[in-house]
Amino acid sequence: MMHQQGLGAWMAKRRLKTPEKTALISGDGEAMTYRQLADGADSVSAMLWHRGIRKGDRVAYIGENSPEFIEVLFGTVQLGAVFVPINTRLAPPEITHVLTDSGARVLIHDPEFTDRVAPGVSAVRIDHVIRTGEGDDTNPGLARRTRTARAGHSDAEAVLTDPAAIIYTSGTTGRAKGAVLSHENLTWVALNCLVDYDVVSTDVALMISPLFHVASLGMGLLPVILKGGTVVLERGFDAGRALRLIEQHGVTMLSGVPTTYQLLADHPDWAATDISSLSKLTCGGSAVPTRILNAYEERGLAFSQGYGMTETSPGATSLSPTMTRAKQGSVGLAHFFTDVRIADETGAMVTRGTVGEIHITGPNVFLGYHNLPDATAEAFSPDGWFRSGDLGYLDPDGYLYISDRLKDMIISGGENIYPAEVENLISAVDGVTGVAVIGIADDQWGEVPWAVITVNDTASVTTESVRALLNGQLARYKLPRNVVIVDELPRTASGKIRKADLRARYSTSPS
Structure with a gap:
C-alpha cells in the first residue's frame, strides 16, 4: 500500500476532515471547497501520470496566484514529482535558465507568458507544455486536459526527506541557484508558523504576494492549508482592492513587505475601511519603519516580523507583536523548531552582542542547491549549520539583529x-x-x-x-x-x- 508522508497526503486528508470547508476564494469571489481542491489535485496527478511523469521528475509552473497553481503543486507532489515555481517577473533568458537547470519535463503556464517561455521551451525541448485555462480544440488548456484525463494514477511512496520543490533564489549576485526543499522542510516551516504565528482553522488569509515566492508558499499558503483555513487569492497587489477584500471576506491574516503596508495606510480608503477582522500581520524583507508601526497601532494592529531566506523555507526567526516596540529593530527569536547562532570568520561562536555570520539549523533548512555540490558544501559549516552569508548579533535575551549581508x-x-x-x-x-x-x-x-x-x-x-x-x-x-x-x-x-x-x-x- 502506498505510504505518503509528505505534502502529497495533505489534500486527501483535508478532503476527509473538512470536505465542505471553503479552501480558496478567487479574486472574483468564486469559492472552492477542500473537496473540490483535492479533486482538482487528483485530476492534475492523473493527467501528469498518463503523460509519463514519475517520482523525481520536475514540473515547472509560471503563473499568477490562482487555484490552478495550488492544484498543480499538490498534484505534482502526490506523484513524488518535484514542483518548480518560476518567478513571473523573470525575463526570457532567466526563465530559460530555470527550465534548463531544473531539467523540467513539464511546463504549465498562464497564457500571457507564452512569448516569454518560448525561448526556454525551444532550448530545453520540454516534453509537455500546457497553458492554464480552457485553451481550444487544437491546444487544450489545463482545465480541459484535467477534466478529460483518464481516471486513476499512482501516488508515489514518499518520505519527508524527499525533494518536494526547487525554488530559485533571486540571483542578485549572479545566476539563480535552485534551492531544493524537501517535504520535511515545507512541513516544518508550516509547523513553525502554527506555533509562532498562532494560525488557526478559522483564519482567512489574503494572499497578495506571489505564491512563486517561498515566503508566500511556505509561510502563507501551507500553514493555512495545514490547519484547514481559507485563502483569498489575489493575482496582484492593488491597495484599494486589498482593503475592499479585507472588509468583504473578514480577512484575519495578511503578509507583505513594508512597502505593501505603507501603500495600504496611504490609500484614501484606509480610514473608512473596516479592518477590524485583521489580527495577524506579518512583515518581511526589511524592518518595519516607525511611521508604519504608528499607522497600524492607531488602528489597534501590530506586526510579527521575521528573518529568513529561500534556503530556510524561508522562516528562521520571528518577532512577536508584543515585542515590536521593546525589541524594535530586531527580527526576533529563532522559530520554535529552528536554532540560530553567530560565528566569526573562523567558524567559532562569538559572545552575545558581537557581530558575526548568522548560522541556522533545523528541519526547515534546505537539502542543498540543485546540481551544485560545491556551492552546497560551501553553504554549510563543518558541523552542518547553514551559513546564511548575513551579519548579525544576538542581544542578551537571544533576539537577533541584522547588521547586513556580508557581500553588501x-x-x-x-x-x-x-x-x-x-x-x-x-x-x-x-x-x-x-x-x-x-x-x-x-x-x-x-x-x-x-x-x-x-x-x-x-x-x-x-x-x-x-x-x-x-x-x-x-x-x-x-x-x-x-x-x-x-x-x-x-x-x-x-x-x-x-x-x-x-x-x-x-x-x-x-x-
Missing part, C-alpha cells in the same frame, strides 16, 4: 560600514519612503557610502539635510557622501532591494 558590507578607509545601520536611520527621516545604502568606489577611501532614496511628493530632502540629521548619531565615515533621489528602487519579487543594480548604475558616477 562597505569598507571605507579600513572601517566596516553595515548599510542596514545607516538605512534604519535614514528611513526615519520625514518624507523618505525607501532607502538603500551602497558602497561606491573612491580613490581616497576605497569605498564611500551613498544613499539612494525614494521620497513622497511633499518631501524636501538633500544630501546636506540627511547628513545633518544623521550627524551625531553615526560616526562621520558612515554618513552618506551623496544622496540620490529616484522614482523607484529596483526590487526582487520578495521586496528586497537589488543593491547590485544600484551599484552598477552609480559606479561610474563622480563621487
Whole structure:
C-alpha cells in the first residue's frame, strides 16, 4: 500500500476532515471547497501520470496566484514529482535558465507568458507544455486536459526527506541557484508558523504576494492549508482592492513587505475601511519603519516580523507583536523548531552582542542547491549549520539583529560600514519612503557610502539635510557622501532591494 508522508497526503486528508470547508476564494469571489481542491489535485496527478511523469521528475509552473497553481503543486507532489515555481517577473533568458537547470519535463503556464517561455521551451525541448485555462480544440488548456484525463494514477511512496520543490533564489549576485526543499522542510516551516504565528482553522488569509515566492508558499499558503483555513487569492497587489477584500471576506491574516503596508495606510480608503477582522500581520524583507508601526497601532494592529531566506523555507526567526516596540529593530527569536547562532570568520561562536555570520539549523533548512555540490558544501559549516552569508548579533535575551549581508558590507578607509545601520536611520527621516545604502568606489577611501532614496511628493530632502540629521548619531565615515533621489528602487519579487543594480548604475558616477 502506498505510504505518503509528505505534502502529497495533505489534500486527501483535508478532503476527509473538512470536505465542505471553503479552501480558496478567487479574486472574483468564486469559492472552492477542500473537496473540490483535492479533486482538482487528483485530476492534475492523473493527467501528469498518463503523460509519463514519475517520482523525481520536475514540473515547472509560471503563473499568477490562482487555484490552478495550488492544484498543480499538490498534484505534482502526490506523484513524488518535484514542483518548480518560476518567478513571473523573470525575463526570457532567466526563465530559460530555470527550465534548463531544473531539467523540467513539464511546463504549465498562464497564457500571457507564452512569448516569454518560448525561448526556454525551444532550448530545453520540454516534453509537455500546457497553458492554464480552457485553451481550444487544437491546444487544450489545463482545465480541459484535467477534466478529460483518464481516471486513476499512482501516488508515489514518499518520505519527508524527499525533494518536494526547487525554488530559485533571486540571483542578485549572479545566476539563480535552485534551492531544493524537501517535504520535511515545507512541513516544518508550516509547523513553525502554527506555533509562532498562532494560525488557526478559522483564519482567512489574503494572499497578495506571489505564491512563486517561498515566503508566500511556505509561510502563507501551507500553514493555512495545514490547519484547514481559507485563502483569498489575489493575482496582484492593488491597495484599494486589498482593503475592499479585507472588509468583504473578514480577512484575519495578511503578509507583505513594508512597502505593501505603507501603500495600504496611504490609500484614501484606509480610514473608512473596516479592518477590524485583521489580527495577524506579518512583515518581511526589511524592518518595519516607525511611521508604519504608528499607522497600524492607531488602528489597534501590530506586526510579527521575521528573518529568513529561500534556503530556510524561508522562516528562521520571528518577532512577536508584543515585542515590536521593546525589541524594535530586531527580527526576533529563532522559530520554535529552528536554532540560530553567530560565528566569526573562523567558524567559532562569538559572545552575545558581537557581530558575526548568522548560522541556522533545523528541519526547515534546505537539502542543498540543485546540481551544485560545491556551492552546497560551501553553504554549510563543518558541523552542518547553514551559513546564511548575513551579519548579525544576538542581544542578551537571544533576539537577533541584522547588521547586513556580508557581500553588501562597505569598507571605507579600513572601517566596516553595515548599510542596514545607516538605512534604519535614514528611513526615519520625514518624507523618505525607501532607502538603500551602497558602497561606491573612491580613490581616497576605497569605498564611500551613498544613499539612494525614494521620497513622497511633499518631501524636501538633500544630501546636506540627511547628513545633518544623521550627524551625531553615526560616526562621520558612515554618513552618506551623496544622496540620490529616484522614482523607484529596483526590487526582487520578495521586496528586497537589488543593491547590485544600484551599484552598477552609480559606479561610474563622480563621487
